[in-house]
Amino acid sequence: MPKLEEYRRKRDFAKTPEPPPGDADAAERNLVFVVQQHAARRMHWDFRLEVDGVLKSWPLPNGPSLDPKVRRMAVMTEDHPYEYRNFEGVIPRGEYGAGQVIIWDEGIYTPDEDGVYSWDDKAEGSRRMLEGIERGKLSFTLRGKKLKGSFTLVKTKYAPNSWLLIKHRDEYVSERDLTLEDRSVRSGLTLSDLKEGRLPGPSASGPAMHAQARKADFPDPRKERPMLASLVDAPFDAPGWLWEPKLDGVRVLAYKHGGKVELRSRRGVDITKQYPAITAAIAGQEAESLALDGEVCALDEHGVPRFQLLQGRINLTRGVDFARLDAEQLAVFFVFDILYLDGYDVRNVPLRERKELLATRLQTSDRLRLVSAMPGSGADVAEAAEALGFEGVVAKRADSRYEPGVRARTWLKIKSVREQEFVVGGYTAGEGARRSSFGALALGYYDAQGRLRYAGNVGSGFNERELRALRERLDALRADASPFAEQTEGHVTYVRPEIVVEVKYAEWTHDGRLRAPVFEGVRNDVDPRHVTRETPKETEALLSGNGRVAAAGTDGAPASTQRDETADALEQLANPKANFTIEIAGASVKLTNLDKPFWPPRGDRPALTKRDLIRYYVKLAPVLLLHLKDRPLTLTRYPNGIEHKPFYQKHYEQPLPDFVETVDIWSETGRGSSAYILCNNLPTLVWLGQLADLELHAWMSRTEPEPDAGGRGRDFGSSERALEASALNYPDFMVFDLDPYIYSGNEGKGEEPEYNPRGWQKTVEVALSLKELLDQLRFSSFIKTSGKTGLHVYVPVLRHYDYDVLRAATQTLGRFLIQTRPKDVTMEWDTSKRRGKVFFDANQNTRGKTLAAQYSPRPTPWAGVSTPIAWSELPAIDPTALNLLTVPERVAAQGDLWADILGHKSDLSSLLSG
Known part of the structure; x- marks a missing residue:
């Protein structure tokens, strides 16, 4: 076979286990493909398509992708024999392509140009593929274990054998990183397994054929x-x-x-x-x-x-x-x-x-x-x-x-209908034919604070059998006191809230009651404690980039385990004692002075205490830990509450509990390294609350290089040079801190501006102008309240550029914004020159500087929280309504709007090259 001469010439088949050329499988009616991950001098993925009896081959340096926005370089190399589709093993040192090879994916395929397929017709498919190669453009559909759907290979003008592999838009589109799926679809082995001497056995079948099984x-x-x-x-x-x-x-x-x-x-x-x-x-x-x-x-x-x-x-x-x-x-x-x-x-x-x-x-x-x-x-x-x-x-x-x-x-x-489950908290007396059963059931649902909220009564939809059976259960659950947080309607006999029912209804009234409810049935399969008011999320907002919630906690614990730990911690915090030890996830945290006020009373709201802070941290733990993971913290401690002066700690010098993770980072003073705290688990979060760390200030960069800073080091503490070359010098975000210097008139001399509607509205206008600019640049942007008077805008970015580059880029955008709104925006460092304007702070993009993290509490009279919001909410949002008491309920209803922020990174190369 002359077309395989180059393949033969490069290999000594007496030394390499790779197969010599043979004949293609005439019995197979479809064209086949295989992707072999190859740990040669450089890691790559060999993408091979059967065409005319051989495997046309394109090594992919970065592997394939299911994201149409990602274009993968593919360099066409020599044809391989059909038998190569079964090769998995180790090419010996000294031989061409020495290294480990696994069958990363395999399956069948067909050309699909213009929607025309050649399934079950190998000859016709080969003819069309040869024409496409000659033309410099291929379109085909793969049916593999990992790769599915339509793709294109397009020849470029940069080099004779340079092509691009691109995913077409279809139902198989995904942003997940396929290259993290590192097992063979045949043997289940990894390249590391081969390197350690494990050899492929017989082909797996059934679920073992799936790489993630x-x-x-x-x-x-x-x-x-x-x-x-x-x-x-x-x-x-x-x-x-x-x-x-x-x-x-x-x-x-x-x-x-x-x-x-x-x-x-x-x-x-x-x-x-x-x-x-x-x-x-x-x-x-x-x-x-x-x-x-x-x-x-x-x-x-x-x-x-x-x-x-x-x-x-x-x-x-x-x-x-x-x-x-x-x-x-x-x-x-x-x-x-x-x-x-x-x-x-x-x-x-x-x-x-x-x-x-x-x-x-x-x-x-x-x-x-x-x-x-x-x-x-x-x-x-x-x-x-x-x-x-x-x-x-x-x-x-x-x-x-x-x-x-x-x-x-x-x-x-x-x-298509309004219905949900409710907890039964009581019943009213029946009249007439219902004298021996009941008139209506008093319904409720649990809010984020664990209170049973009254939703009204349901009296229709029951048959005789259901009335009798329910009355028997209700009689066994009678209680002296009401389980509801509010006053109920009518004369209600209260019961323990242990029965769950399904109810259809027309709508919710403005005062939180059901209109025209109808009983559908009893739900013995639902835990009463998990019954909450179902509020539909906005589909458009959810799909605009905030649509995924990870199944596992940030420390690797399953979400169900993390939720159980949270519920257990909240139950322990109900202990009225001011001093006790809490047990969380196998760790013990000693709590003291839990009733000490941290935020003073405000209006009808009593003072908020250390207990309230720790309870907030526990309730928000799943989202807080997601955003804090692997990011060094600067502690801002208020041991006597926000009315007293805080103190800051970058380095914690005292002995640490075993569950607290730290990272050594080279000191800015050049005097060696110091330990920074990482908040990577629930016990650490509770411990920070015990320390009165009222604000969570985190770096914009992470200690973990993967997935987009894989070439960066993990040495952060041996020298300044090592730190600059490490992943910690390459942030995940370009941040814009918008701080209004618009005064209410009630501030004392030298005081920062307090929150006031005029200053807030001006900051909102500036933020929306900034979003227009970012939209023109096609950068995904996310916004949150600062928890005080301003706003924080984050642009998630690929970690290709360090802090210095990002700061310069942010300053450039700030100057452009000043040109468009010269009366409203300033970058002046002299605070006296900021008066009446919104300060655009680009210097937050500096290594070691921190902003209040997502969902961090703030030392404001209203106990503000730095809260992610949707851009559509911004014009009408009241930042003082986002506080320590309301944000948990908001997150329970809407979810974390920034859950998938790292999945929407922008490449700054277009901005920086321009």
């Missing part, structure tokens, strides 16, 4: 909880999302292992005996062990799920009664996800691949059905689902991981 013990059904969807206000059109109908039933996790089947409710309650036919269908699956997620529904005469039809099972206890009802009523388990299969945990496998795995391994029946994605745009799917009688739709990111127990933003639900 991991061998694991079977999960404990008692401890697992399902992933939940966040409520949004409208359907949408965006690439990379799958749409499903929202099913009106009972959420169930199903398990088969060791010959035993278990069905568990959302709360982890064993409900296996309630559904004998479904249990039998799962027992009959071919898999030895599996865990499934889905919804058990009862179908009406039109085949539409109706939650009310399941209510007949609630008060049954005998197996014979469940069997009778199973025969009379078609209860179906609609399966939409798979979590575990035959020895492998597949929760980290992207959703689309989990669904493909589910489709190939689940044996469906009249009791077990597969939920497939619905084709079409979000609006069309929602309209179709409503027409068919479903209660809404669910959108799921195709690349989403399964996050147990998390209400994630990678799964979104849109309801």
